[in-house]
Amino acid sequence: MPAAPDLDLSALPVAQRAAALALIEEVTALREITRRQEHLIAELNHALHGKRSEKLSDDERQLAFEELSVALAEVEAEKAARGTRTDDTATRSAPRRTIGNLPAALPRIEVVIEPESLICPCGCGPLHRIGEDRTERLDIVPAQLRVIVTIRPKYACRGCTDGVTQAPAAAHLIPGGLPTEATLAHVLVSKYADHLPLYRQSQILARSGLDLHRAVLADWVGKAAFHLKPIVDRLAEHLRRSGKLFMDETTAPVLDPGHGTTKTGYLWALARDDRAWGGEAPPGVVYFYAPGRAGENAEAFLTGFDGILQIDGYTGYNRLTKPSRRGGAPLRVAHCWAHARRKLKEVFDRDGSDIAAEGLRQIAELYAVEADIRNTSAGQRLSARQARSAPFVAAFGEWLQAQRRRISAKSRLGEKLAYIHNHWEGLQTFLTDGRVEIDSNRVENMIRPLALNRKNALFAGHDEGGVAWGRIASLIETCKVNGIEPFAYLKATLEALANGHPQSRLDELLPWSFSPSS
Template structure:
């Protein structure tokens, strides 16, 4: 909760109230930032000095440190963009922040000389002469190639007077005074969140090229990028939730719990739009939200503002979304997944060879046969075919289900599977009433797979804060991929645009599906 000093603005002269109110807001913001930093420092100390910290392997410690440092850097970026920080910059010139490491001489240098538009002296004395220059170096990464970008800014002065020095300002950078170009930052993000390579391993890879950059530095870059990309991800979520039909699923995201010397179970919730199967006009997109638990209140919070049909599996935590008391919108209509229903019967058949399960699988195969015939057609055509061909098959399956439930013990393995299908029977029929609805939620499960792969390679997130960054960057990477956009090119261009002050009023231009690669 923000801290607000108890100040009576009425007692302050009218012409000073605006300035005082601004200072009060700035003080409150800085107190919030400091409180956040104190919390992260405490978490870091707990990871290092906690009673069971000795149980952590070196890899586990590295993951914990990089995610905590990413979170700290994100808070610092917020502090640097505050109004207080902007005024401080005007009063004093900040010292350049030098990152750990150096740029070896053997790396190729590409000089970018930034010349003034005119060399004519402002006082009319004639042409100015070059008297010096400022040079800066940043590490740039082109996939499979390391190089150094050298920015040269010549200074020109008039020989006849002392008032005619001209030099162009340095170009804007996402990380002022830092080593990386925006391309380098994009490469780190894609390597971590798309190629599943943790930061400490990236540090080891760079070391093989003679570049000594600690994983703490890479975490700093990642945290700043996560901060600056947050508005784009928030807008992506808003855009996706304007749809009237979405998919949702959740998957485990193991998170290191340093105080206990083991991992705890966090969750990444995927909210996706994919209307390509029926020619919908909205581009596909996915947003991953991190939560430390699987409670249905998390889904309710993430879905605030969405009204429509939600396609999902049978997890009972979603039930609260269908109630009149739902927070954040109207009761949601659920479309359950026939693939999950089929999977329940397949498990029994594979284990026991049950002929009842085999019959259920045969009937469900009839539904999918119709779906194969109508794939890619319009919603109206899909709905007509389903009502004419699939609805009688589903009705027959429903009668079969009720008969078999009376014959099979509810405590048996098969009885449990039939009961599962019965509980979700209403949602399993939703696809018969709306041609936009899919027969299953396989689309969202395909979007969950990259998260599972990252989980396998990175083992776990180093901290809850790492889960948030994981979800944020993965949202942009995976949305780019399903729109046929190369993630590195997209992130590079987006970070460059943000560094150059891209206007918030045009933030939609930065969404992955609006990206156009330069020729």
């Protein structure tokens, strides 16, 4: 779609010029949304009507449709949101697509919403009920299906013709849709925490007599992902303000519909966890999806962060420490002693090397100190490390260089020793700051749930699905590390969003701000 032509607005009054610029910006944004929508529709058609030579299993085909449908629903939600801002009344009154029927056998819970006053405004006396509007939405209590029936009685005065009085309809995240916010939360938790792809959830619901196609569930997930995006963005902002973060990445195989195969995408985890030294900031994690592992992705995700970054030895992070780093000053990194230990352990397990065994013994002395100072303050940890760990590290450094002079750099052990040597400066960072951990195991623990989802769901069905995967997983895993039950949090949060929770108070919707009574 062609871009908007350059217009000379200088002759317009200031107020009209601002309105014109805002309109041009809105048109440009809508064109980009439409372009993305057309691209996704084309990919969906290709996945549906592609070459017969592209041999996909049922799982692969279902996941491709699932993720593309989620992405398309998110685009539609964004377009609808922009339409709401320009014409709120027209958008809210427009007919909405409702897919699926609610079985008569499901129990009904009737909620009656009465007007604030049943007295005629003209003073004639009490209003009389003349009818009602009934709407039905699917609600899910885990392991129990039911239908919420909302009844809004209508009242009119017998003494005048001043109109009908009726309570306004309750706000819904998906206007005109079947699901309650609890249902949406259940689907999200089932997919991203319990690792159940949507087509399997559809099969489970069918056993209860409820026929909900995977496409319907995908539509729900896409719209929920759109509405939750500002909260995840705000969560990322909070993490980037921290003085120290962890970062790691894991593969996220993604189906490539045009080739009938999978390609390798990546989910990058940016995490904060200061509990080991009593830090006041709550723990949290945000997962960013990228189609590759290039270091420029980490650079983009870390824009605005200027603290200490705890990472493994992946060379893609090297650009973060250089003056040319985009998005902030060069970062100070802390490398992981667990990775150094693993290098030596690989050699010892394979060859029984005495040199590797000695290196493992010395590293074990460092971990013994860490065990003694666990759960003490950052100052206490720093003092203990300088007094006890620093001599061990110095001795290990001398031993490391002595062994490198003796062993061929091309040998298996020589390569492992070179790895430790190349990261030696970052391996010493924990000696100078009590907030720094000796390893990055904490962020690796936060990545494990993604690996389990990858195993059960096989892969994401599309790049767009990887983005939604990371977004919802960010909220679920942040709930977990803060001891918050994900379903309760998502239900309350989606209800708050449906009721127009202001963007200026997003901090109230972050997982660590949630309490079951709120």
